[in-house]
Amino acid sequence: MREPRRILILGAGGHGRVVLDILLQAGPCQVVGFLDNNADIHGRRIDGIPVLGPIDDLTTLAEQHDVGGVIVAIGDNGVRRGLARHVDRSGLTVLNAVHPSATLAHNATLGRNVVVAAGVVVCAHCQIGDSVILNTGCLIDYQTMIGEGSHICPGVRIAGRVKVEPGVFVGIGATVVPKVTLGCESIVGAGAVVIEDVPALATVIGVPARRIKLAAASEEIAAMLLPARV
Ligand SMILES: CC(C)(COP(=O)(O)OP(=O)(O)OC[C@H]1O[C@@H](n2cnc3c(N)ncnc32)[C@H](O)[C@@H]1OP(=O)(O)O)[C@@H](O)C(=O)NCCC(=O)NCCS
Structure with missing residues (x-):
């Protein structure tokens, strides 16, 4: 039988805990730890899983713990998207978590x-x-x-x-x-x-929905909103 995949969860906040539960419910896997940039929680355990260190040390910690997959579990949409792209580029496998x-x-x-x-x-x-x-x-x-x-x-x-x-x-x-x-x-x-x-x-x-605000565009979004050049 194959060994369960060893997984790191990036982000030990509320969403990280939800993702941990989904992974555990979904089937055989071994969550080896959380990474989080909040130094106050390094070394603590969350739902029995250790917070191993900062996300900035991902590459080193993934190697040390023989990690086979990573999931970015950060609630902020922009941070999650950027970090997942970074992890992907670094050659680590980015995983999904699907509740059974x-x-x-x-x-x-x-x-x-x-x-x-x-x-x-x-x-x-x-x-x-x-x-x-x-x-x-x-x-x-x-x-x-x-x-x-x-x-x-x-x-x-x-x-x-x-x-x-x-x-x-x-x-x-x-x-x-x-x-x-x-x-x-x-x-x-x-x-x-x-x-x-x-x-x-x-x-x-x-109900029905009406607009109350319009945010300023970040550079990334401004570029996405530009009409395509011919
Ligand atoms: C819409 C939302 C993002 C607005 O947040 P905000 O930009 O900080 O806006 P404010 O709280 O300043 O509210 C502005 C006005 O809209 C009203 N308002 C805010 N959210 C509303 C909602 N969902 N429905 C109806 N009115 C709402 C406020 O009462 C306020 O009215 P007022 O100007 O007459 O006092 C927020 O209220 C919301 O609905 N967030 C959803 C949170 C959520 O679903 N979380 C789940 C996480 S899993």
Whole structure:
């Protein structure tokens, strides 16, 4: 029988603990430790698993502990996405964590560093990008695309043929009707019902959802929003 994969979780906060539970429920694996840049928790144990040191020492610690895979479990969308790209470039294997109670259509696709929590349903022909969090009990209906580094919070219902661009945060219990687009890094408030496209960087709340804020674009996002040059 093959030895279970030895895994490091990057991030020992709330999301890190959720990811630990998903990995343990999902099957044979050995979580050898957390890495976290908060020095106050180095050497402590979280749910029995040691915090081995800072994320900055990833390469050395992965080698020391004979690690076979890494998952980035940081709640902040931008940090999670950037760190996962960095880990990927460093040659370590980036893993997904899929809870055994989640239901994924046979033709749904998952990127890397994807977390699928308990009770999630992903329907036919959905495409889930790298570093996406599909949190507890959310529903993603057919042919919907979720862009890199987005977080779909617990109990969200996203209808069919929705396009969620990268870095979007959809708050707990929100609903999104079919065929709308949630622009890059937009935020949908808890419990909102989105019935039309949401512009990039906008925050929307309420039923039906209305815009309350527009954030300034980071350089990375500004570049993504530029019209393509011919
Ligand atoms: C939408 C949200 C991001 C706004 O946060 P914010 O930018 O800090 O905005 P504020 O808290 O300053 O609120 C601004 C206004 O919107 C209202 N508001 C905020 N969130 C709201 C919501 N979800 N629904 C309805 N109204 C909301 C506030 O009452 C406030 O109204 P006022 O100006 O009349 O006083 C936040 O409230 C939210 O819903 N976050 C979701 C959190 C979540 O789902 N977490 C789960 C993690 S797994």
